[in-house]
Amino acid sequence: xxxxxSEPQTLxxxxxxxxxxxxxxxxxxxxxxxxxxxxxxxxxxxxxxLIEQVEEMGQVDTEGVPPMYHPLATQHIxxxxxxxxMPQEKALDQAPDVEAGCFRVPKITEG
Amino acid sequence: xxxxLYNLSATELNRLFVRGQVSAVExxxxxxxxxxxxxxxxxxxxxxxxxxxxxxARELDAKRAAGEPLGPLAGVPVAVKDNVAVDGVRMxxxxxxxxxxxxxxxxxxVRRLKDAGAIIVGKTNMDEFAMGSSGENSAFGTTRNPxxxxxxxxxxxxxxxxxxxxxxxxxAIGSDTGGSIRQPAALxxxxxxxxxxxxxxxxxxxxxxxxxxxxxxxxxxxHDAARLFSIIAGYDPLDSTSADVPAPQPExxxxxxxKGVRFGMPREYFGEGIDAEVKARLDxxxxxxxxxxxxxxxxxxxxxxxxxxxxxxILPAEASANLARFDGVRYGHRAKDVADVxxxxxxxxxxxxxxxxxxRIMIGTYVLSSDVYDKYYKKAxxxxxxxxxxxxxxxxxxxxxxxxxxxxVAWPLGERHDDPIRTYAADVCTIPxxxxxxxxxxVPCGFAHGLPVGLQLVGKRFEDSRLLQFAWxxxxxxxxxxxxxxxxxxxxx
Numbered sequence: 318x319x320x321x322x323s324e325p326q327t328l329x330x331x332x333x334x335x336x337x338x339x340x341x342x343x344x345x346x347x348x349x350x351x352x353x354x355x356x357x358x359x360x361x362x363x364x365x366x367l368i369e370q371v372e373e374m375g376q377v378d379t380e381g382v383p384p385m386y387h388p389l390a391t392q393h394i395x396x397x398x399x400x401x402x403m404p405q406e407k408a409l410d411q412a413p414d415v416e417a418g419c420f421r422v423p424k425i426t427e428g
Numbered sequence: 429x430x431x432x433l434y435n436l437s438a439t440e441l442n443r444l445f446v447r448g449q450v451s452a453v454e455x456x457x458x459x460x461x462x463x464x465x466x467x468x469x470x471x472x473x474x475x476x477x478x479x480x481x482x483x484x485a486r487e488l489d490a491k492r493a494a495g496e497p498l499g500p501l502a503g504v505p506v507a508v509k510d511n512v513a514v515d516g517v518r519m520x521x522x523x524x525x526x527x528x529x530x531x532x533x534x535x536x537x538v539r540r541l542k543d544a545g546a547i548i549v550g551k552t553n554m555d556e557f558a559m560g561s562s563g564e565n566s567a568f569g570t571t572r573n574p575x576x577x578x579x580x581x582x583x584x585x586x587x588x589x590x591x592x593x594x595x596x597x598x599x600a601i602g603s604d605t606g607g608s609i610r611q612p613a614a615l616x617x618x619x620x621x622x623x624x625x626x627x628x629x630x631x632x633x634x635x636x637x638x639x640x641x642x643x644x645x646x647x648x649x650x651h652d653a654a655r656l657f658s659i660i661a662g663y664d665p666l667d668s669t670s671a672d673v674p675a676p677q678p679e680x681x682x683x684x685x686x687k688g689v690r691f692g693m694p695r696e697y698f699g700e701g702i703d704a705e706v707k708a709r710l711d712x713x714x715x716x717x718x719x720x721x722x723x724x725x726x727x728x729x730x731x732x733x734x735x736x737x738x739x740x741x742i743l744p745a746e747a748s749a750n751l752a753r754f755d756g757v758r759y760g761h762r763a764k765d766v767a768d769v770x771x772x773x774x775x776x777x778x779x780x781x782x783x784x785x786x787x788r789i790m791i792g793t794y795v796l797s798s799d800v801y802d803k804y805y806k807k808a809x810x811x812x813x814x815x816x817x818x819x820x821x822x823x824x825x826x827x828x829x830x831x832x833x834x835x836x837v838a839w840p841l842g843e844r845h846d847d848p849i850r851t852y853a854a855d856v857c858t859i860p861x862x863x864x865x866x867x868x869x870x871v872p873c874g875f876a877h878g879l880p881v882g883l884q885l886v887g888k889r890f891e892d893s894r895l896l897q898f899a900w901x902x903x904x905x906x907x908x909x910x911x912x913x914x915x916x917x918x919x920x921x
Contacts, residue, residue: 336794341790344790344794344797345790347793347797348748348777348790348792348793349755349773349774349777350774350777350778350786350789350790351774351775351778352778352786356783356786360786360790363787363848363849364790364791366849367740367791367848367849370736370737370740370849371737371740371741371795371808373734373737374734374737374738374741374807374808374811375807376734377731377734377811377814379807379810379811379814382810382813382814383810383813384806384809384810384812385809385810385812385813385816385863386809387639387669388625388626388639388816388863388864388865389625389626389669389671389865392668392669393665393668393670393672394668395665395668403532403533407532410530410532411529411530411531411758411759411760412758412759413756413757413759413760413762414762420757420758422757422769422772423766423767423768423769423771424767424769425768425769425770426767426769426770
């Protein structure tokens with residue numbers, strides 16, 4: 318799915334202001350979710366409440382503090398060499414739609 | 429004989445089996461019967477693997493008859509949380525998204541369980557994708573607390589905790605991202621252990637927040653928990669975050685003795701919000717540790733209170749990225765009647781994810797958006813550094829820390845329905861431990877309002893064995909872990 322890992326995405330929201338229902342709709346679009354009118358209202362309230370709490374982080378002086386993205390200082394990466402893996406048939410076994418050894422999806426259109 | 433088997437510890441069951449006093453098939457059948465008897469009141473399991481359990485047991489009996497070596501868990505029934513892969517068995521993660529998904533490989537911990545001779549009896553209920561502290565976010569109904577079936581068992585490893593507490597299995601596997609092993613262990617009166625980050629391979633665990641997730645054991649006593657931990661821990665090349673350290677083999681002395689051991693009590697963990705009776709049980713636990721020779725002093729972890737806020741940001745951010753994989757293309761649910769692939773993504777995710785999962789994906793997507801990325805996401809990671817540094821500082825002076833596992837006892841089902849702020853706050857004592865990647869164990873330390881209370885001991889990074897020794901010493905002189913819940917003795921409420 319095209320929503321990226323920690324790729325910052327553009328979101329037109331005015332900072333320091335509460336999120337509106339329109340902002341919530343835009344976030345849902347980025348997250349590939351469709352919210353009911355009820356969910357839109359509820360999530361608007363709840364995200365604003367949560368952000369209010371999260372704002373308390375602002376009380377902490379973090380000037381010059383390095384971010385800790387991970388508890389381990391080092392991660393090992395395995396050697397990039399071919400090895401036996403799961404057979405194709407098994408890997409495709411749980412796919413909703415398969416054709417000629419590939420995952421099959423509905424048509425891909427622009428826009 | 430069968431009636432009594434389910435009351436035995438893993439260590440006792442293994443001994444009986446190895447000595448030939450009971451067959452593995454007898455054990456498997458006794459526990460499967462126990463599941464059948466208790467499940468209608470408990471709902472701890474999403475899948476019971478009765479056939480493969482009996483088949484494994486037959487193989488074990490044949491091995492024993494042939495004089496082949498038997499593993500350290502030979503003949504011991506184990507339940508596995510439904511976000512940990514067991515080859516050829518349905519794995520739902522508590523979500524409609526994966527309601528029919530059969531995973532085609534074993535998690536490393538499951539591989540090791542099988543090699544050790546464990547009999548896997550089923551997959552346990554959980555909050556959807558491990559998001560929750562009550563079990564109520566499962567798409568397949570809520571697991572009940574065996575101490576009071578009108579109350580939550582805690583979460584997210586609800587079924588694993590409840591099944592061990594109700595003596596349906598002696599051991600279970602859970603996962604802990606912000607307290608999901610320790611908190612349900614506390615609320616159901618058993619031992620739950622979250623190892624140091626990197627000690628246990630995450631290969632085959634459905635990722636929630638990859639920098640916080642850790643697999644660990646549930647048991648009724650520390651000895652059993654340590655036995656399971658020593659089997660699942662140790663380096664795994666299939667997990668890039670697996671630490672290159674040997675598997676620990678915790679050993680326990682003949683007598684409990686904590687002379688010279690220094691425990692710190694971080695005052696921020698005993699502040700407002702802690703139930704007075706829970707606090708009283710903790711004070712008694714401190715006195716018990718002192719009686720064993722330990723020195724206990726107050727200390728301070730000033731940034732821990734911001735750990736909760738940082739977690740509100742980090743968890744959804746990582747979760748929203750991890751759950752991006754559920755798009756209906758390769759496995760799991762796919763929406764029908766869609767015009768194109770874009771609509772398929774949206775409809776699949778909208779239909780497949782539950783309410784709490786959507787909420788956290790929304791939060792994560794927001795805090796990772798470019799306008800607020802530095803303000804929230806980066807800031808949270810900087811606070812994470814400060815939380816971890818606080819721990820490093822106090823561990824220069826102390827061997828372990830004492831806190832409540834949960835500031836309160838199990839609450840009534842439905843009480844916090846759709847009140848995320850209040851539910852998240854219940855994890856205030858457990859979350860900072862995950863942020864720092866430390867080991868922590870919850871052990872029963874008494875009762876408040878007639879419900880179990882958990883004592884959390886937090887240890888130094890990769891000193892998990894030592895931490896378990898402290899917890900073991902405490903259990904040698906206390907009886908709380910031996911008290912049975914009403915569901916076991918009265919036939920349930």
